Amino acid sequence: MFDAFDPIVLARIQFAFTVSFHFIFPAFSIGLASYLAVLEGLWLRTGKQVYLDLFRFWIKIFAVAFAMGVVSGIVMSYQFGTNWAVFSDKTGPILGPLMAYEVLTAFFLEAGFLGVMLFGMKKVGKGLHFAATCCVATGTFISAFWILSANSWMHTPTGFEINAAGQFVPGPSWAAIIFNPSFPYRLVHTVIGAYLTTALVVGATGAWHLLKARRGEVARSSGPIEPSVVAANPHPTASGEAARTMFSMAMWMAAVVAPVQIFAGDMQGLNTLEHQPAKVMAMEGHYDSHPDGAPLILFGLPNAREKRVDYAVEIPKASSLILKHDLNAPLAGLDTIPDDREPPVAIVFWSFRVMVGLGMAMLGLGLWSLVARARGRLYDWPWLHRAALVMGPAGFVAVIAGWITTEVGRQPFTVYNLLRTTHSASPLAAPAVGASLVAFVAVYFAVFGIGTWYIVKLIQKGAEAGEPEIQDAPIRTAGIAPSPVQHPTEVQQ
Template sequence: MDELAVDLARFQFAFTVSFHIIFPAFTIGLASYLAVLEGLFLKTGQHKYIELYQYWIKIFAISFGMGVVSGIVMSYQFGTNWSVFSDKTGPVLGPLMGYEVFTAFFLEAGFLGVMLFGMNRVGKKLHFLATAIVAFGTLFSAFWILSVNSWMQTPAGYAVNELGQFVPEDWWEVVFNPSFPYRLVHMVLAAYLTTAFVVGGVGAYHLLRSQNNHLARTMFSMAMWMAAIVTPIQVVVGDLHGLNTLEHQPAKIAAMEGHYETQQGAPLILFGLPNEENKTIDYKIAIPHLGSVILKHEWNGEVTGLDAFPDDEHPPVSIVFWSFRLMVVIGFLMLAVGLTSLWLRRKKELYYQSWFHRCCVAMAPAGFIAIISGWVTTEVGRQPFTVYGLLRTADSISPVDAAAVSVSLAAFVIVYFTVFGAGFFYLLRLMRKSPTKYEKELKGGSSTITTTTHLNP
């Protein structure tokens, strides 16, 4: 198989996934946030929560639509560029992806219309139920998709038939494969943090314009609580996920940590320049023994390096090494923001420190960057396999030539940047609009939620 065709097909899938993944990550968190807002409105009767609901539901609807459209393209690539992979793994992965459509997506699609357009057409409790079901549907969708991807990372519960296909032997082991619980929790928390920092960034932006904007204060306060509470949990979950990866994909961990050689008392390499030709980390800054402490919980614990694996099974170290560090740096920046918000809240200055608000505006896209970095770490770290240890990427591609893939790749790049660029621009316009201005529109009767029977608690 033409290596250039393989690289182009991989890049094409990576490009489309990178665009797609940010939308489900955002809508998973935003759907839950909308459910919380409507639930608080029903519980307290405070109109600020339903006003924020209406502010964010437009953004949710557009993001949800863009996520659906961007995701459809990937399913076609399984047939056009990765038909051998589809044939080999179809008996296992096909049903799982079908379950995602028949359960999670049907829940989302079935109740999305009620959520978006039924505010004045159904009762308050029924509308809240629709919002909650859509939120649950997004989580359920993540459940199935993460199960599919986790099986590719840590395959279990399968057999190989006479045609060389993977077939299920134990569906429980297939779905709940060894890495799935860790990856599911890690991804869901990442989605919540992504949404929290977008909401917090928007709230901070409007606080910079007016510190008395009470709706901006509410959304900013809620976002900072999420950052302060969830980020430390994510750090712990990330560590557990790393230990699970060490057990089942040690070569990936070796690439992430920059360990070319197996050693006892391995250092924690903070920064450096991977030299894949000489198999060293040049100009490295490291803390002695800390790598062994983190990975083995022992001062002189032995950490497996890439020298324990054949050269043709090494992942691209440079990409994995840097993407992992970018994800970690962003994670600790999020932690710093959350802890700072607690300090300012205690001093009763959360809404008055412009420098902190500017930091939160700058951190608004941080969750998206972290998610893409984490995805790159996970997927590139799995190379050279599509199904870890069992099916190589070079053996998974369709019989296509590089020219055909390059043409479709160029078309994707042009269309995606045009269509989704316009979508991003419109989302930013919606976010720039002050929620207090929207509140005035509601009171003036220009919105669909001004019906007093719904607004009155």
């Protein structure tokens, strides 16, 4: 079935598929862990029940997302030993310790305090429980630190030597490896992207329940409820105050952080131009050099055969202004790069535009929310709520599009300019790689599809007034009375 396929292409497809699935969950859990710490801190400071309700609601979703992130991360490590054994051998002395540091610092911190965070509020006291929540949030950030350091080294390798066996080995200073030139920019841009991803999900959840309340379907606080209804359902489907609080906090995040993210992305772009110019050429669609100022191509169809962008919609000299802060600054094009060192332009070109377009939409949503807040209409402007609902998944799409831009733009290398992708793969036949690819696709859609469905169902239900803790949450099935049960509860190439 797969005999006619290139095994390296199949291995790359498999890695792209699994890393895209995996990246969704850390991008959500990094921001959600910090949001939980903020909610618990606000509850401790103000004593308002709504913050505790929201904490108990979102911690259930965090538990599921965290578990799926851990499982998908294990699969990522597995692939390095199967499909990319040569890469693992040559870069192991550098990347192996970085991955070990991630486990020893971040994962142990998260795992050590996760149980206290999930089940310990009534057992260890408020202060110690808040400390556990902060430790989990800190652990997610430290995990991102080490993973992005390792991945950034592959883009801008420094601080290494090459031994007689052709392996990359550490030089005199690990600091040069860890804090490689692209790492600080990528860390800031990625972590802010995770925060925005979470904010958009929280905002969409609040908007969903505000829209439902407007239709008179939910929201205990929106009007009197018959005593018989309260007796039959002591915990209403969603709290109107919780929906308003979620939406307000998320819109503040979008309004304040989206501009910061755009600035951080611009700074990363300038760093990429310095260290990986071919990637920026592909992002901009600049097949030709422009000695007197390069245009900004908004849209078009990259034509790899003819080395041009067909039907291009351009703003003259705007690309030079953005990248060099000078309208007439010269910019080199892909005509200065050998064909066998060019990244796939079409993929990088369009993934970059998806990311930037969604970033501008996030900025627009944040500005719209400021107008609504100034007019006193933040909670009763249905079109704003519908826009926030539509933007709910935008953060996930944006971070995946950004990851595609970064990783495909590094091709044809796994270690930029030093180790080609074609020289990194294991000597496997196409049927072996294809069989594992099919198995991964089937298992991922089954397992993670169910997990995602469960998260969506929790979001649709919303935060209850008097939200129970995880171990106190009831299971409700048709014809069965509620009964308390206890619920049990990364590496990119």
